[in-house]
Amino acid sequence: MVTSSTHPARLLVIDDNKVNRMVLSRNLEQLGHTVETAEDGDEGLEKIRTQSFDLVLLDIEMPRMSGYQVLEACLNDVDLRQIPIIMTSAMEEIDAVVKCVELGAEDYLNKPVNPVMLRARVNASLEKKRLRDEQRKLFRTFATTEVAEELLRTGFSLGGKHVTASVMFADIRSFTSIAESQDPSDTIELLNDYFGIMFDCITENKGSVNQMVGDGLMALFGAPMYFEEHREYAVRAGLQMLEQLKIFNIKQAAQNKTQIHIGIGIASGEMIAGYTGTQTRAIYTCIGDAVNLAARIESHTKVVLRPLLIDNYTRTGLTGDYRLEDFGPAMFKGKQQAINIFAVSR
Amino acid sequence: MSKINLSTFNDLKESTGADFIGELVDAFLDDAPTLIAQMRSALAKKDVEGFRRAAHSMKSNAATFGAMELSALAKELETLARENNLEVGNRVDIIEAEFQTVKQELEGLK
Structure with missing residues (x-):
């Protein structure tokens, strides 16, 4: 069953739990997307830096480098902060989720993920990113790059x-x-x-x-x-x-x-x-x-x-x-x- | 009385693809004994954080397959560990027993 309302995108799933990685990536592949996975924060950040993704699904709770730290590193990087990040977490980690959304995460999903919710949130994020990319392109056509960047930032x-x-x-x-x-x-x-x-x-x-x-x-x-x-x-x-x-x-x-x-x-x-x-x-x-x-x-x-x-x-x-x-x-x-x-x- | 919430399990099966569910169940069944072993060794070392992580993963994975009782038991342990409490009595044994039942049922479903 392939049901996708948006164009196929390249997604990254970062989760230290194997079952979660399998479920998430398989669900997303069923929606028509290409999915890459990473087993921890370090590997995830490395992939974000060296490859190009339309969206990242990031587990908050991970040993060593937490999802929160990965998110922070991305948001502090001019080249990476355009990539939308959806936090995935257990229901009771609501405080951590709030912290991430306040910091600049695009959205969040509770685990175990509800497939309908997953599809809705992923599609919405990809659509928002597509609009932002278009807006960026438009700004660049009609304004100088500097002005466009300042407009987008401030x-x-x-x-x-x-x-x-x-x-x-x-x-x-x-x-x-x-x-x-x-x-x-x-x-x-x-x-x-x-x-x-x-x-x-x-x-x-x-x-x-x-x-x-x-x-x-x-x-x-x-x-x-x-x-x-x-x-x-x-x-x-x-x-x-x-x-x-x-x-x-x-x-x-x-x-x-x-x-x-x-x-x-x-x-x-x-x-x-x-x-x-x-x-x-x-x-x-x-x-x-x-x-x-x-x-x-x-x-x-x-x-x-x-x-x-x-x-x-x-x-x-x-x-x-x-x-x-x-x-x-x-x-x-x-x-x-x-x-x-x-x-x-x- | 079924240990697996079939509606959750069937949703999982449908959204990941029927041909994939066997692989997914196997990943869980392989992983769970490791998590239980991790809980035991963390208890022995009084490693609260290690214990909490193992319980957390067990809770999450059990819930994914609709094993709600197993998930609830693991969640209790996670909560205790979060409160820095490793006075868990025989609850790891209870989890292990519950897992064996869940395992049998999942083997039949995959």
């Missing part, structure tokens, strides 16, 4: 906090005339190619693109996950973007296609970062002087005819060997004081 809430980070704005020069001169589908294709290259350069340098408007993009370095070298990485990303674009343009020229030139502005400092919007539609963004400044500096690339400009605070955070061209103080709209601007190249 849950979603509007509201901000102070962060120190670097902000980058990048824009395509005279994109309007490019768009007007060619077929709309060619324009979209060009934009997709362009964004693909830019995203790679930014992601490789620990940045995250958090906004795209038309042909422009805004990227953050050091938020939501803070790292000390955010200024260095932002500049590295900028230079890499210019180099990759150069290669892209050579290819475009060879095919007689449109070439792209961009301006990049980077500014750093303290800002407020968080989710803005409504409960149903929100984006992670940053607000603050440095954000406005980065946008102004980006525009300034058209004035001084250099593709990558940074503010002085970003410059003081550089550790790499770059050529810096001092453009001296410049006045920007909304700024009381003149700001020192530098062009960066290799």
Whole structure:
């Protein structure tokens, strides 16, 4: 009798009692799943670490390493904590069960297991895991990996906090005339190619693109996950973007296609970062002087005819060997004081 | 009077597959004498934890096959051990006798 309402999954049964192992694994196999077993906590944890499972059934009461310890080890491991764990225990071990569920176990089952209950709990856990995996995938498509992980870890809430980070704005020069001169589908294709290259350069340098408007993009370095070298990485990303674009343009020229030139502005400092919007539609963004400044500096690339400009605070955070061209103080709209601007190249 | 709750036993048989029940019963019948021996040696060594574990496994396995009386007897011993009490009198003998009856019946059912 094979009755399974979910897709076949790979399960691990950890129990020191042979009869329990046999009953559980056989029941689960009858439901269409593939089952691996482990005789104690150590062996179980080793298998969890070295193989991939959709669900673990874990006995609480075991000699040496208890189920509680195995659960704790899994929950403290970033790679393992996504695996749902169902605790199996005798009816009277209710205190231990409560402890495990409070710690983060997915569910529990009393032994001897009732086959109907086993099927229901296992299917529910697998279904929940499938939804979580899908949600994770979706988050990764529409948000950066960092933002997705933070959302999954802390849950979603509007509201901000102070962060120190670097902000980058990048824009395509005279994109309007490019768009007007060619077929709309060619324009979209060009934009997709362009964004693909830019995203790679930014992601490789620990940045995250958090906004795209038309042909422009805004990227953050050091938020939501803070790292000390955010200024260095932002500049590295900028230079890499210019180099990759150069290669892209050579290819475009060879095919007689449109070439792209961009301006990049980077500014750093303290800002407020968080989710803005409504409960149903929100984006992670940053607000603050440095954000406005980065946008102004980006525009300034058209004035001084250099593709990558940074503010002085970003410059003081550089550790790499770059050529810096001092453009001296410049006045920007909304700024009381003149700001020192530098062009960066290799 | 049957020592085995047949409804529990039949559920087990159905959910694990009829062809598997023999193997499963054998695993229990092989294991139980070891558990009883463990109880005796733990008693001799005043090893409360060892005694409790053996009683715990016996309770769990007996319940799996619907041997409710055997399970209840083992549970009493587990509870005593949990309270750090090894004054169990002749209860291990009673468990062993109960197991022999259960064994005969399970042999007939598998």
